[in-house]
Amino acid sequence: MLIVTLKTLILDADRCTSCLQCEMACSLEHEGLFAPAFSRIKVFEFEHGKRSVPYTCTQCEEAWCMQVCPTKAITINHALGTKVVDESLCVGCKVCTMACPYGTINYNTVSGKVTKCDLCDGEPKCAEACPTDAITYGVAS
């Protein structure tokens, strides 16, 4: 039996202070500027900041986004386990955004394409930017 030990983003809400360094790092990497509105990782706050929860694509095995895409714009990067959007093939139909049970693939109103976490080709900038280790990149135990 083949045991795959791919690295993944490990999110620890107990450590998150909601500083949004992750959202800025993500948008700089993918959009070239600081624009949390376009970040592929989002922090949600509950009860006046009692709890802050970072949230992004889990690169789930079922990958409903990939399965429903009519133009086959979403493919697997086997080395990283990521599901990656090819913007040249995406027509912006948004079917994937409806299929994803986690709401972590989103339509970008500027580009007219969908965007999702691609783990920055194996060097996720959100984890690098997180000052409290609420976001780390490693093999989940």
Add this chain to the structure above:
Amino acid sequence: MSWNKRVLRVNLTERTCKVEPLNMEWANDYLGGRGLGTKYLMECMDPAADALSPENALIFATGPLTGTMCSTSGRYAVVTKGPLTNAIAASNSGGKFGAELKFAGYDLLIVEGKASSPVYLMIQDDEVSINDADEYWGTTVWHTEETIKEKHSDPQIKVASIGVAGEQGVRYACIVNDLHRAAGRSGVGAVMGSKNLKAVAARGTRGVAVENPKAFMEVVKHTHQLLEDSAGRKDLTKYGTNAMIDTMHSFGGLPTRNFQDVTFPGSENINPEAMTTPNENGHTNLITNKACFGCTIGCGRIAHIDKNHFSIKDRQQYWHASGGLEYETAFAFGPVIGVDDIDALTFAGYLMNEHGMDPISFGVTLAAAMELFELGVITTAETDGVPLNFGNAEALTIMAEKTGKHEGFGKMLGMGSKRLCEHYGRPELSMSVKGQEFAGYDSRALQGMGLGYATSNRGACHLRHDVFSEDMADQSGNGKAWPCKTSQDKTAMIDSTGLCLFTTAAWDTNEFQQQVSVACGGHWTSERLIETGERIWNLERLFNLRSGLSKADDTLPPRLLEVPAPAGVAKGRVAELSTMLPEYYALRGWSQEGVPQQSTLDRLGLGEKQRDVESA
């Protein structure tokens, strides 16, 4: 470069919203935030105008580093003429609102005039609208913020709003954003209320670009690491600012019972250890720490109140977590009124955020009222039947709510300590400068702090200078003028970048220079940044002189100038202002009447302003 180069100018009288280009000449001279906001304010109003009249302008100013990956990049300033002080008010806030305003595409929002009925401003990138706010008027900050988000079906909207205190002109009403961060001081919330402006809501998707992203990220990595490694930063993260309460108590600089004493044994019941120790019901005050936008420090506290406590046991709406004690709230609801009930303090903090009031000014005003009560100048006949004795925790929570709702004796407390004490014929009991109440440091134990209080352009304030290490090392006033002056200039610069003063736990001017350079482009040296701070300081001074303030306002109450400290390391000392102030004026290049010399203003490029002052 990291300015958006756009200013949003809203005239509420004419109901117009216009976008204009940022004056880059001014941006290069004043950076942003506090400095650039003051420059714009000077250009669009007469400093002699009544602070609560439509002639006053209300400016929300981000800095060039606001909304970038620099640590603590969430800061914005509210610049206006303060109704508490009749001086320049530049009130600084964190949270997420400032960055959102920047992401919407604006460096500054200038609000002029007065709406004919309550309104709120909605800013969604280029779509800006002035909307009817009748449904929010008379309601709390928390209600307003939550219902505006619901109405526009977008939880990511950021809101800065006022409570009833701001609507009704409480002189120290603040503007609260993100539920528990505030542009807290000098009554900027009352100015907003005087314009019938209930809230500003922002949602931005335009983002912020920097001059050279690669170089920028290299600098940011370095400056983040400096903060990460700093012992001062670690203490702020772990204990919050309230670690100061033990330091000030043992030093003898903790203002207690309206500055009649300088130590408070009850501080052990409200210090960081008390916040993390379970009480007899097993309830622990502190839940977690919380960061403002972009902040890698996270000094903010999230706490909750014991449900068995008298303040909330029958009020389930307060059984949730919210902003917890920081040093200044602990001081202002604790030692200065003689209270050491941690749940009462925490609840009073909730009420300040919910109703939109400055805790420092409220607490020190209540302290003055308590002294008036104990002297018999006022009785329960004036105070709605509530005995205002020092140490009465119920009086704290009842009066906080009455002031926030502008009811009963709360209306009197809402005037601030200066007007309250004058009203009852005992002006010397107001612990304030230029009408603004002191923070939690006694000027007799910390002489440089005293000079800073007396000369602060917005009235008494602990955040306009940093002479702390000099004050801790030497209890005399000798040699305090120079570090006071230079740190005032540096602080004015930092307040104009869009970053937080607490980063000075690890950063000196050099680190700000590096970050401003890679974000803004252009030739920025440390010398130029410090000169920018000095320019800002002098412009603020000119505003105050034109408003009618003078050397006579650069003073301290007689209790600090004449009554020796009763205890602590500075026992027997009074504030040595009379020797420090002349030295300070000389170092500033001001006359002994406190007016900037022409040569000083020419050196700073403010020459024309001086002629304005002389002709006024």
